[in-house]
Amino acid sequence: MAPIHSYATSRGFGAFLVVWFIGLALLCAPSAQADNPRYAGIVVDIESDVVLYADNAREPRYPASLTKMMTLYLLFEALEDNTLTLDDTFPVSSYAASQPASKLWVQPGDRISVEKAILALIVTSANDVAVVVAEGLAGSEESFAVQMTDKAWALGMKDTVFSNASGLPDDAQVTTARDMLMLALHLIEDFPQYYDYFSRTRYTYNGTMHTGHNRLLSSYAGVDGLKTGYIRASGFNVATSAVRGDRRIAGVVMGGFTSRSRDAHMADLLNRSFARAAMMNQGDWVAQTDLFGGPGLSSPDNADTSGETLVAASDTGAQDDPIRALIAQSERDGELSSSVLSDVWAVQVGAFSNREGAQQLATQAVDYLSTELSEARSAVMPAQGEQRIFRARVIGLQESQARQSCQQLMQRGMDCLVVRGEGG
Known part of the structure; x- marks a missing residue:
């Protein structure tokens, strides 16, 4: 895996330099928003700290099973704090076992190891195991959801509220594509020792082989994670990270009509984003300050002012850029x-x-x-x-x-x- 640039330790998200390429026409046309009111998307080049694409990135959306990325974040934190080990086990309650599919079909009284729980959440998106983890870490799913929301806000995900650990339908559980991307980036940066789990496509539990359905892991060269999700209210969601050479690009697409069309759209966004990022050298550009009011990952408090100004072709704003190129x-x-x-x-x-x-x-x-x-x-x-x-x-x-x-x-x-x- 290519080296991952550390936001959390070396820069912090407050120094994240955002250059907006606003409007889906920059990467594909016509705009998905016109045909799909649930659509949202965002793509970022991690190496250069540039948002290469965004559409509806701060509009409220249902996270579906992307929720499990936060469940995993808190589980990874417990491992990092040495309050758990991968070999420790969680008990299965009747409530956890009663969750609807997708599930691992664990039974009340069973115990599942932390490592198997991680794989079940990532590979097969098991809703029953999400509740097992929630109860194991916080005593109840309700208490765990409070911890999830608190952590989201601490990470800067100010437009996100969690009410369950799995992503099953709940009108109160909302997020944005921007927030889900921020969570994905934190998983990559904060827990590199566990990130390889997101590239797994199968695992064995109680002698049975379980396979996943994140087809981008096998269909797009360089994709090494993260997570898919679907409920009827959200459409088909995906958070993805891919590497070419020493460049890593991550993105979130929400509201796909089908898993196939969602994957095809993400693949197209990645292709165009890698091509667009290759045009630019780090330090050669700055963002227009008036674009930071959009759904960027942060404000430009520490924006680099040493380069040329890149402007989105679809941006029709007539304001003078105060930064001299x-x-x-x-x-x-x-x-x-x-x-x-x-x-x-x-x-x-x-x-x-x-x-x-x-x-x-x-x-x-x-x-x-x-x-x-x-x-x-x-x-x-x-x-x-x-x-x-x-x-x-x-x-x-x-x-x-x-x-x-x-x-x-x-x-x-x-x-x-x-x-x-x-x-x-």
């Missing part, structure tokens, strides 16, 4: 100097390790736009860092042209970012 000094060997980009906008369509690839894509983008924008021209801008990167851009644009051009390029299947020069 700083354009990296370019070399003179056939490339444009930063002064050429002053007072203009550009569309970045890719970032490459070689000049030829960048130039080819930039030229292709200009060809797509040439009938509408005769003044548009391609440029390759180098970025110095640990590894030299060449950015493919369309330059010579005004703000409205850049936004419109990015939308047109996305309609042709080309990912892009709108960037503003120093004097823009």
